[in-house]
Amino acid sequence: MRKTAALALAATFSLSASAQPDEPTLFVAHYYSLGATVATYIINPDGTLTLADNEPSGVWSDSLAVSPDGSVLAVGNPAGSDDGSSTTDEAYFYSINADSTLTLIGSAIIPQSPLAMTWLDNDTIAILNSDISNSVINAYDVDFAGPTLTLADSEATGGFATNFANDRSRSLLFTQDSFANTIFRYEYDNAGNMTASGSTAQGSYPLDVTLSADNAYLYSAGGISSNREKITGFSVNETANATPLNALPGSPYVSSGNSPSNIAVMPAGDYLFVGHGTDATVRGFAIDKGALTPTSAFFDVGGQGSIGDMTAYADLLFVTDDTLESGGARGVIVFRVDANGDLSQIGPIYDTGVPRPEGDLIVWAPESADCPADTNGDGTLTPADFTAWINAFNNNLPECDQNGDGSCTPTDFTAWIDNFNTGC
Numbered sequence: 001m002r003k004t005a006a007l008a009l010a011a012t013f014s015l016s017a018s019a020q021p022d023e024p025t026l027f028v029a030h031y032y033s034l035g036a037t038v039a040t041y042i043i044n045p046d047g048t049l050t051l052a053d054n055e056p057s058g059v060w061s062d063s064l065a066v067s068p069d070g071s072v073l074a075v076g077n078p079a080g081s082d083d084g085s086s087t088t089d090e091a092y093f094y095s096i097n098a099d100s101t102l103t104l105i106g107s108a109i110i111p112q113s114p115l116a117m118t119w120l121d122n123d124t125i126a127i128l129n130s131d132i133s134n135s136v137i138n139a140y141d142v143d144f145a146g147p148t149l150t151l152a153d154s155e156a157t158g159g160f161a162t163n164f165a166n167d168r169s170r171s172l173l174f175t176q177d178s179f180a181n182t183i184f185r186y187e188y189d190n191a192g193n194m195t196a197s198g199s200t201a202q203g204s205y206p207l208d209v210t211l212s213a214d215n216a217y218l219y220s221a222g223g224i225s226s227n228r229e230k231i232t233g234f235s236v237n238e239t240a241n242a243t244p245l246n247a248l249p250g251s252p253y254v255s256s257g258n259s260p261s262n263i264a265v266m267p268a269g270d271y272l273f274v275g276h277g278t279d280a281t282v283r284g285f286a287i288d289k290g291a292l293t294p295t296s297a298f299f300d301v302g303g304q305g306s307i308g309d310m311t312a313y314a315d316l317l318f319v320t321d322d323t324l325e326s327g328g329a330r331g332v333i334v335f336r337v338d339a340n341g342d343l344s345q346i347g348p349i350y351d352t353g354v355p356r357p358e359g360d361l362i363v364w365a366p367e368s369a370d371c372p373a374d375t376n377g378d379g380t381l382t383p384a385d386f387t388a389w390i391n392a393f394n395n396n397l398p399e400c401d402q403n404g405d406g407s408c409t410p411t412d413f414t415a416w417i418d419n420f421n422t423g424c
Contacts, residue, residue, distance in 0.1 A: 020070030020366065021100040025052070026311075026318060027073060028332060028352055029061040029359025036061035036359075038075055039352045040100045043363070045379065047316050047336055047346040052100035054353055057092050058107065064360035065117035065125065068168065071096060072105070072144075074125055076114030089113050091127065091149075093142070096364075108149050112136065118166040118173070124152065124192040128161055128175060135161035137175065139192035152192030157184050163208055167215040170239055172197075174218060176206035183209055183220065183234075185244035200245040204230045204252060210263040211236070214397055217290040218245060221260035221274060222252065228259045231274055235290055253292040257281045264310040264317060268376040268399070270391045271341040273297070273317055275307040282310070282319055284341050289395050295341045301333070308358030312337075313365060314378040321349060322358035331357060339387040373419035375399045381420055389416050 024043040030036045036057045041049040063076035075092040089110045094102040112129035119125050126139045135157045140149040158177025161184075165174040173186045173194065182201045186194045204222030211218050215236060222230030230252040234245035255274055262275035265287075272285045272292060284297025301307050301321050308320035317335040331351040335343040373381055375388035392399040393408060400408035402415035 019072075019095045019097055021096055021364065022098045022366065023100060024313060024363060024365035025096070025100040026313075026332065027064050027066065027360070027362050027364070028320060028357050029057070029064050029075065029361075030352065030354045030357050031060055031062050031079075031308075031322075031359045032354055032356045033059050033079075035059065035354070036077065037352075037354045038064065038073065038094070038102065039354070039357070040096075040102060041332065041350065042100050043313065043316070043365075047334055049332065049334060049347070049350050051350070053102050055094065055102040055104070058090050061092075062359040063114055063117045063128075064362050065119055066096070066362060066364040067119045067122045069122050070364045070366065071122070072119075072142075073102060074117050074119070076110070076117050076127065078113035078115050078130075091117070093144075105144060111138075115161070116163045116175070118164040120166075120168075120171075120173075120188050120192060121190055124190070125149075126164065126166075126173060126188075126192075126194075128157075128164060130161050132160050135159065135175075135177065137161075137173070137186065137194060139188070139194055141192055153194050155186060155194045155196060158182065165209045165211045165218060167211060167236070169215055172239060174209050174211070174244070176209050176220065178205045178207065178223075181206060181225075183218070183245060187239060197239065198242050198244040200234065200243065202232045202247075202252070204232060206232065207261055208263045210265055212265045212269055212287075212290075213267045214269060216397075217248070217265075217287075219263050219265065219272065219292075221263050223261055223277065224259050226252070228278065229254050229257075231255055231260055231263070231285070231292065233290055233292055248290045248292075250291050253285065253294075255283055256294065257283050262307060262310045264312045266312050266317070266337055267314060268388045268391065269395065269397055270376075270388060271295070271297075271337055273310060273312070273337075275301075275310050275319065277307070278304055280304060280306040282307070282317075282343070284337075284343070286341055287395075297337075297341050297343050299333075299335070299343055299345075308356075309361035311361045311363055313363040315376055315384070316346075317343065318361055318363070320357045320361050322356050330355070332361070339384045371419075372399075372402050373416055373422075375416070381423060385420065386416070389413075
């Protein structure tokens with residue numbers, strides 16, 4: 001369903017197309033009524049964080065999205081604007097500088113709560129607008145020279161949708177309806193046109209729908225539904241298949257935590273971590289051909305509702321603690337995930353300096369030089385990469401192919417040894 005309309009941005013800056021951070025960068029949104037910000041942290045090689053910026057972003061900042069080329073950050077404020085009006089919602093756009101600081105480009109009023117955002121390409125953004133009874137995906141063409149947002153297409157997507165999972169490799173967008181316990185698939189093109197292409201129902205809330213790094217699997221958290229313990233896993237079908245998803249063997253999986261709400265899948269595809277709303281714990285699962293098995297990995301963040309969001313980069317897991325108690329620690333907790341899936345905290349909790357760091361937590365990193373032996377993607381060659389290669393071989397993941405012949409066979413083991421000995 002194609003529509004055309006324009007939203008003017010309040011222009012303050014002319015975008016430089018070459019802008020992007022030089023280092024891997026973590027972005028943290030603050031859902032705060034007295035002055036929200038987006039904090040940016042440089043992710044150091046040892047896993048520690050260095051604060052780069054803490055830029056004002058109106059009020060109630062929740063959703064974040066970085067353009068594929070790393071040049072622009074979009075921020076969605078779904079609970080009102082900073083002009084005191086609770087009936088209007090805003091999107092902010094920032095240029096991301098080489099030092100991971102932010103420069104405001106402008107802002108625009110959004111018709112309805114922007115609970116999620118994702119870039120379809122470097123100048124087209126999809127915004128999920130929800131008001132509990134009606135959810136719509138709006139795709140906008142973003143013209144930074146104006147700058148303006150022009151509505152390219154709009155698709156209704158059920159009663160209450162709250163997040164996206166975007167497979168850019170196949171131009172597929174997934175979202176969910178928590179009222180109908182259904183996950184929807186949409187195809188899109190480079191002009192922002194979207195086409196509904198099937199749905200899959202499940203037996204619990206489909207919260208925080210999350211794709212694996214290779215887009216082969218999709219997972220969702222069940223929240224307070226279905227005994228407050230379920231995580232659902234699917235294999236992702238090709239676009240031509242009218243059924244978007246197939247349930248994985250053993251799905252839904254049972255967590256020993258209370259009310260699973262957040263999901264993070266490690267880039268190597270070997271482990272998945274779940275954050276829980278009621279008991280505020282983080283718990284780990286091993287992944288075997290998509291299927292999940294609980295591990296002993298565990299961390300107690302704090303009181304009920306303390307987990308804001310989770311995300312993963314290389315062998316690091318990031319969790320926000322949005323503890324509201326006076327004097328309580330709040331901010332970003334960093335863990336290293338070892339080859340056995342165990343968690344080791346790196347440094348102290350990183351205080352973001354602003355209350356309620358419970359909005360989106362995302363990472364953007366520049367492309368590194370090709371290093372096929374670095375199978376776990378942590379930027380270094382260690383024996384852990386052999387374990388990651390075994391996992392890739394057993395699960396037929398792209399990282400298995402070490403000789404570049406397009407297939408995963410035992411000859412790739414010899415190629416991995418050669419690549420490891422050659423170094424990066």
